Amino acid sequence: MKRSLSDHVPSVLVATLSAAFGVSLLEITSVLATVISADNVTGSSTTVGLLLSIVAIVFIVIAVYVGAIVTSNTFSTIIAGRTRTIALMRLIGSSAADQRRSVAREGFMVGVVGAILGAIVGTLVTMALVVISVSSGFIPMLGYSYLQPVLFLPIITVVLTTWLASWIGSRRVLQVSPMQATGVAIEMSREESGGRRGRNAVAIALFAVGIGFLVLGMLVGLVSPLGVLVGVVGGLLSFTGLVLGAHLVMPVALRLTGRMFGSSATARLAAENAVRYPERSSRTTIGLVIGVTLVTMFAVAVESYQQMIRVAQESQPEVYQGVDQTLSVTVIVFSVLMGFSALIAAVGMVNNLSMSILQRTRELGLLRALGFTARQVRSMILAESAQLTVAAVLVGLVLGIFYGWAGAQSLLGSIQGSPGFVLPVVPLALLGILVVAAAVLTLVASVAPSRRATRVAPVAALAVE
Structure with missing residues (x-):
């Protein structure tokens, strides 16, 4: 099932912002590391160096996680609105496997376009921020590096999570009977959502365990x-539980x-x-x-x-x-x-x-x-x-x-x-x-x-x- 690019502008935009967020996070952290290392006081402090390394890891995890959640949620919304169309395609002879592959290809292409645009936008934002900061005398002119191998992490993650979101979203959509193409897209009611005991139990468990890790x-x-690394694990687990529940x-x-x-x-x-x-x-x-x-x-x-x-x-x-x-x-x-x-x-x-x-x-x-x-x-x-x-x-x-x-x-x-x-x-x-x-x-x-x-x-x- 072919879709024009205009149909995916919202998901491309969110994927772009997610990738830009991750890329800029890592580049700004690198700039901050360079500034601190050049400082006569903080540059010689092993504590500051350790704290900065930990913060960089935390930022990477946040960037990856935010990209995964936001792009997955947006694509799931798009898929939910196309239930009837996909069911109609199945009614006229298209197989479930064909439809799912088609949706997955769309998700992959959205992720690729969004990740590339996001990498460019994120780098430009960081460079502009550095130029303004240097010209205003806020930070010194140093040999700042923008292109580093670690930047591929948020880029690849946005591509994979967008593709995965389309694949997971299509699983729910393709459970619709072809005969339901004559009706409207169906959303789960309160009773049906509350009756999914397995998912609800997992959500509650993740949230509770996550809060425990945060306290720890x-x-x-x-x-x-x-301790902040333990807290990051707790934050991811608890928020994942919140999203699931x-x-x-x-x-x-x-x-x-x-x-x-x-x-x-x-x-x-x-x-x-x-x-x-x-x-x-x-x-x-x-x-x-x-x-x-x-x-x-x-x-x-x-x-x-x-x-x-x-x-x-x-x-x-x-x-x-x-x-x-x-x-x-x-x-x-x-x-x-x-x-x-x-x-x-x-x-x-x-x-x-x-x-x-x-x-x-x-x-x-x-x-x-x-x-x-x-x-x-x-x-x-x-x-x-x-x-x-x-x-x-x-x-x-x-x-x-x-x-x-x-x-x-x-x-x-x-x-x-x-x-x-x-x-x-x-x-x-x-x-x-x-x-x-x-x-x-x-x-x-x-x-x-x-x-x-x-x-x-x-x-x-x-x-x-």
């Missing part, structure tokens, strides 16, 4: 910075946020729609959850990092003399990472929410046929999108604060003059920015697609493929 990492971090977590958050939008007919219908199909809601929100978690994690980590360094500097000023410049460079690095994270969150949310609305043209046509006006349908979609956004932001904030604090604590808990355990430092300005940005994204992601969907006549919408 913080304890190990009191004696060694290697998102159909259990998100409906709870959605029910709580649904009460904030009143008791009108459109608000009640929007609240019910948000929890009726947990898998659809989870696919729509998980990208934003990831983005908000990353942004919050980096913000809390850098604030906690600065506080712990300052406390240690006050306790042993002779040990930390001259680290202010390195501290400033590190803050800039984390700010760039937050920018990339915010961009991934924005694109992922707009793509998934827009596609989700456009894939529901038949559902919206039915509401119009039952008497809903176009304005009521748009109000319902906006309320539903707002509920999804608020729920995703709340979940992301909670996770990001905990992950950021755990990361800083496990990495710096053992440095000389460390105050031991500290409370997480949450920048209040971040909360305001996230709320405003989420509101804008909700409008962008829901208003335009809902207008396009409601412009279709009810009879035509009910007949749409």
Whole structure:
């Protein structure tokens, strides 16, 4: 089944951002290593070198993991919207194996294009950042290296995960009977999602074990910075458990946020729609959850990092003399990472929410046929999108604060003059920015697609493929 490139613009864009995120992460870490090594104070410190190596490993893991989750989620959303088309192809004679190979080829090509574009974008962003920093005198002019073999890791990972996402996604789609091509794409109900006991048990176990590793990492971090590696394992396990069990977590958050939008007919219908199909809601929100978690994690980590360094500097000023410049460079690095994270969150949310609305043209046509006006349908979609956004932001904030604090604590808990355990430092300005940005994204992601969907006549919408 042939598809034009325009059909895959959302997934190519997310794959590009994921690859750019990973490539830029590694290049910026390399630049930071060069700056620190050239410093008379920090360059001779074995502790600083060890911390930097650990941070580089952590960044690599984050880049690989984020690329895997975001691209997989986006392609799964696309595949879910093509259930009926693929079932129709099977009805007219195409085999399940042919369809699955076709979808896998699409995923592979999307991954290749996105990875190449991402590598170029990530390198250009890093080079621009270095040029600006050097010209402003923030960092010295040194022999910075951008092209390194380790950069192939995020590139290859984006290709493989996009291909794997298409292969796994097609397995669910191809379970649809060819006779169901005469119906609509089917999403799992709450009862069906909750009844998958095996997956639910695995999700809960991963989350619980991951939290245990995070706590262990913080304890190990009191004696060694290697505790952050234990914490990274815990973060990956716990977040993987959250992704697998998102159909259990998100409906709870959605029910709580649904009460904030009143008791009108459109608000009640929007609240019910948000929890009726947990898998659809989870696919729509998980990208934003990831983005908000990353942004919050980096913000809390850098604030906690600065506080712990300052406390240690006050306790042993002779040990930390001259680290202010390195501290400033590190803050800039984390700010760039937050920018990339915010961009991934924005694109992922707009793509998934827009596609989700456009894939529901038949559902919206039915509401119009039952008497809903176009304005009521748009109000319902906006309320539903707002509920999804608020729920995703709340979940992301909670996770990001905990992950950021755990990361800083496990990495710096053992440095000389460390105050031991500290409370997480949450920048209040971040909360305001996230709320405003989420509101804008909700409008962008829901208003335009809902207008396009409601412009279709009810009879035509009910007949749409």
